[in-house]
Amino acid sequence: MSIGRDTKASRHDLIFLSPTFTAYIIPWTFAIINSILKALLISIIGQYLNVELNYSLA
Structure with missing residues (x-):
């Protein structure tokens, strides 16, 4: 049961994470x-x- 909850939670986390x-x-x-x-x-x-300055000085 807990594993199923974990996968659902991780999916929700990914969905909430991606926009941020x-x-x-x-x-x-x-x-x-x-x-x-x-x-x-x-x-x-x-x-x-x-370059402009060099030309003007020369």
């Missing part, structure tokens, strides 16, 4: 992607400005 899991993972992945894109953009702009 996605609710935590999706914003985190978006935040990570956003930060990576910002870092890339800043580095590209920095390189471009650096």
